[in-house]
Amino acid sequence: MRITALFIVAASALALAAPAHAKTIAVAAGEGGQSRLQEALIVAEPGDVVQLGAGRFVLTDGLSLDVKGVTVRGAGMDATVLDFSGQKGAGEGLLVTSDEVTLRDFAVENTKGDGIKSKGADNIVYYRVRVTWTGGPKETNGAYGIYPVSSTGVLIDGCKVSGASDAGIYVGQSKAITVRYNFVEQSVAGIEIENSRDALVTGNMVTRNTGGILIFDLPNLPVMGGGNTIIEDNLVVANDTPNFAPKGNIVAGVPRGTGVMVMANDGVLIRSNTISDNPTAQVLVVAYPKPFTDKTYNPLPRNVILSGNRFSGGGNEPQLPGGDMLKAAFGGRLPDVIWDGIGKPPMAKDPLQILSLGVPGPEVGMAEASPSLLNLVPPALSATPAGVGAPTALDARAQP
């Protein structure tokens, strides 16, 4: 009898843990998909699963989800496709504005603006989601594929993005971030972490983009002071697509063939990556190069640390001012790590020579540059980023 009683207690505890009447709302592809799907996303209650059937949902307007704790789940990133080729309105395909949401196992294609945006959506999980612009790299493609912003707790795992005219995966003005095991190609930036802190970027494959992984901090934004970020165990290979970002966007200034790029930021550890065949610079560390008036903004990269990366090839077609002369001077390819020379140089845990472009200060430009080779010094232990990544509780929502 005691055992039975215990059983009842355990069962009630379980019942309390999940919302009392969490349910699954099935939505099939086909006629009226726009309103049926949007309605499901509106009537869903916390804990519910909106289950998308296999097939193609032909959509005319952006979708949105504003209910906490909902899972949107398809039949697989190649089986369930939200097709926005005929989209008439809204700035993105799917917008999420509630916390604790899981998006998984579906694809978003050909949105007019961004693919999936989540704003102020804490503890969000993107798992095995695909965002594709099917016409390849084009300036008329949407800007960001997967776009969480202004959020605490972001996990992007096992996703695939292709064709973004800005960044395939872009995390902005957020903290506690993990971007892992994703594949991004044919975008201007593969993965971009901007004005964010405590990010872990690991185990991703970024190739055929203009730039592979970008860690940026920009002025005049509500959240600044990016840093404390680790980039490790990624494959950053042959990012050689000509830059197709519309002018005016910061990534339009990323040279074709950049592997990992750090701009401004405090504390970025670049460790144990395989960085190959990126024709301008395998690693590029720079200050914010444009004029700004924001007195609270620090344009310099600080505490950038390199450790145990495997470099091969690259630096053979540098799209930098004076690149051809530099290339000739270095016997056909530039060193793997290039620093603009502004502020303090990056540091290295292993013996590494870098090319300093010797630009004397921000807003000066390459005309005054005086390039030189530097031996890097090891960092102080205290400078190493720690405590990065999304809360581990999110892992439970990123399982097959």
Add this chain to the structure above:
Amino acid sequence: MKVLAAALLLAGAAIAARAQAPVSAQVRERAITNGASPQNLSEFGFFVDPGAQSPAPGVTPYRLNTPLWSDGSEKLRFVYLPAGTKALADEDGLLKFPVGTALIKTFKLEGRLIETRVLLHRETGWLALPYQWNAEQTDAKLVVAGARIEAKTPAGEAISYAIPNKNQCKECHALGDTVTPIGPKARNLSAVWLTDFAKAGKLDHAPKVARRIPLWEDRAKVPVAVAARAYLDVNCAHCHNPVGAASNSGLFLGWEIGDPVMLGFAKRPVAAGRGSGGLEYDIVPGKPEQSILYYRMANLEGGVSMPELGRASLDRDGLTIIHAWIRGLR
């Protein structure tokens, strides 16, 4: 048997009540405040004659000095406060409405009622619901998922008019996580209306407004900067404010903003994508054609067009004012 008969009678009475709803002259306060989302607009009883939009007792019409553009559609605005309650004035800001308040906005195109959006102030906060009018123009039905309608603007352009879905209502009406009215700010209401509303016992006092938003039809009579800032406040600032849907852009276009970079002067875009149109700055003083703000207003493509919601054609009068304002900036 008695129970069954009673139940049948009750059901019959309910059906009879529903059938009479459109001609009711009494606002049903419980429809505003209880937890459900009424399926038909008539269930609120806001109108004596819904087709003519003649308001029921206690439902007060109002207008905004400068309204949201919305493809030039004609808009009829009403406010209902529960009997015995009043709103509180908060200087030139949003009137503070008591629980039980309903704000009602009907959109007309080509002389026909298209949709009515209601904002209901419940114990749990404001709730926004969209209703689409039927072909007979007798009632409107809740469309939580929104709808698209082929229509013609007053300028004669054929458009695909979008009734927003419930979430899209919130995109514009949210400050942080809280849904809020946008329009009825004292600065965008006339002094006469505020005084009358106070005299009717619906407002604690008619507030003094230091800088009132001008009447849009008077835009040629006021300094262009005033008309332009009024336009940006009303059409853009519900998202472009520090706690709005566009907070991460850092571009803030409210009436009260003074910081030039926040207003877009020599400010670079952050996440504009192709919305930048190949341009470097949100506003280049003196050069509207080089200003992203003007470019996006003058564009209708998804991913470029601003505002993102609530329009399908160009606002030529608005563009004229913004063009003149930027051209005159130094």
